[in-house]
Amino acid sequence: MPPAPLFTPPSELLFALAEDLPTPALVYDLPGIRAGVRAMARDIALIPDARLNLALKACHTPALLREMAALGLGCDIASPGELDLALAAGFTEVSATGPVFAGADFDLLAGHGITLDCDSLDQLDDYGGRRPGTEVGLRVRVTLPRSLEDTATFAGDSRFGVAPADPGLGEVLERHRLRVTRLHVHTGQMTPASLRYKVRYLLTVAEHLPEVRVIDLGGGFFHLYRDRAQAVAALTDAASQVADWRERTGRPVALRFEPGGALLTPYGYLVTRVRSVEEHHPVFGTRVVTLDASAWNLAPWHNRPQVLALHGAPPTGPALLAGCTLYENDFFGAVPGAARTALEVPHCRRGDRLVVTATGAYTMTNARWFNRIPPPREHLFDGERMTAADALPATAGAAR
Numbered sequence: 001m002p003p004a005p006l007f008t009p010p011s012e013l014l015f016a017l018a019e020d021l022p023t024p025a026l027v028y029d030l031p032g033i034r035a036g037v038r039a040m041a042r043d044i045a046l047i048p049d050a051r052l053n054l055a056l057k058a059c060h061t062p063a064l065l066r067e068m069a070a071l072g073l074g075c076d077i078a079s080p081g082e083l084d085l086a087l088a089a090g091f092t093e094v095s096a097t098g099p100v101f102a103g104a105d106f107d108l109l110a111g112h113g114i115t116l117d118c119d120s121l122d123q124l125d126d127y128g129g130r131r132p133g134t135e136v137g138l139r140v141r142v143t144l145p146r147s148l149e150d151t152a153t154f155a156g157d158s159r160f161g162v163a164p165a166d167p168g169l170g171e172v173l174e175r176h177r178l179r180v181t182r183l184h185v186h187t188g189q190m191t192p193a194s195l196r197y198k199v200r201y202l203l204t205v206a207e208h209l210p211e212v213r214v215i216d217l218g219g220g221f222f223h224l225y226r227d228r229a230q231a232v233a234a235l236t237d238a239a240s241q242v243a244d245w246r247e248r249t250g251r252p253v254a255l256r257f258e259p260g261g262a263l264l265t266p267y268g269y270l271v272t273r274v275r276s277v278e279e280h281h282p283v284f285g286t287r288v289v290t291l292d293a294s295a296w297n298l299a300p301w302h303n304r305p306q307v308l309a310l311h312g313a314p315p316t317g318p319a320l321l322a323g324c325t326l327y328e329n330d331f332f333g334a335v336p337g338a339a340r341t342a343l344e345v346p347h348c349r350r351g352d353r354l355v356v357t358a359t360g361a362y363t364m365t366n367a368r369w370f371n372r373i374p375p376p377r378e379h380l381f382d383g384e385r386m387t388a389a390d391a392l393p394a395t396a397g398a399a400r
């Protein structure tokens with residue numbers, strides 16, 4: 001029997017309780033998140049000693065992070081600010097990579113037992129100058145074969161990472177007597193085929209770096225999990241590659257995975273109210289529905305969400321779903337090259353509540369304050385109750 005899909009839909013109660021929330025509100029469905037994390041962690045456990053971590057860049061909501069840590073996830077951080085969040089949430093395993101880390105951050109991370117994965121030769125040189133003779137990680141730039149590249153991948157065309165064959169690498173490592181213990185990649189969206197390729201590639205690189213113990217394969221699980229059976233097949237294949245490698249080299253090695261979007265995106269519901277409806281825009285040639293939340297401020301990367309009515313099931317039709325800033329291109333569901341992308345939107349009137357789905361990740365961590373419009377309040381739905389979950393700065397609350 002094929003494995004069950006990862007996504008668990010929310011109970012009707014979430015939507016019933018959302019009727020009473022001041023809008024806009026961002027609701028996270030905890031039962032869905034828990035089921036998704038457990039299912040994904042079970043798949044990852046097909047590989048001995050492998051672990052599932054959360055890319056913290058996708059979520060900065062302390063109450064939700066505590067949940068994720070309690071579910072047994074580790075996390076990957078991209079800044080000292082994210083380190084504070086990770087420690088406060090109780091994550092016990094933390095990895096780190098990002099160009100922002102410098103100087104005293106290196107000691108701060110080491111003080112917490114975190115080995116930075118340096119993502120450029122200059123950062124590695126700075127790290128070695130400050131912490132000679134220590135362990136270090138390397139973010140590696142992997143070039144994927146053309147057949148595994150698409151518009152959602154960043155491999156050879158990534159601006160991050162060091163090529164393992166870079167002639168400068170050995171020289172910097174030697175000069176500072178650094179020992180590479182971790183390899184780290186993130187290549188945008190990952191497919192079952194690119195997972196297999198990356199595991200083979202990185203195990204080969206690790207053969208030449210005798211102290212590597214951990215290989216972190218990054219995130220990008222939307223494409224990996226388009227078909228869960230294929231994801232499971234690729235993870236099973238990775239498990240046998242790791243077993244063969246361990247046997248051949250006599251060395252231990254453990255894999256890490258760190259999705260962000262796929263762990264949280266599907267479980268976030270942005271509850272909004274319709275501000276205005278223009279049934280037929282003379283130039284756009286379609287309906288324009290303007291909400292009391294902004295896509296530009298909250299959902300610039302969120303492709304093609306579903307839009308639901310909170311009351312009943314009115315018929316839907318194409319519409320541009322616009323945000324509430326004065327930015328002309330403030331539309332939900334924009335895709336690269338098409339700021340105005342029509343979505344299927346329920347027929348609605350001013351004052352109706354609409355829910356924009358797929359807003360559980362990168363919504364608050366990407367939020368901007370254009371027009372000084374505050375971000376929405378956040379709420380956790382635990383299957384029975386709705387609890388306020390945000391930790392907004394006092395000034396944001398005062399502005400409401």
Ligand SMILES: Cc1ncc(COP(=O)(O)O)c(C=O)c1O
Nearest residue numbers: 055186219220221258259260261
């Ligand atoms: C190093 C690293 N790991 C993991 C992720 C998470 O990616 P995603 O949310 O697509 O799973 C990112 C995203 O930018 C990243 O840069």
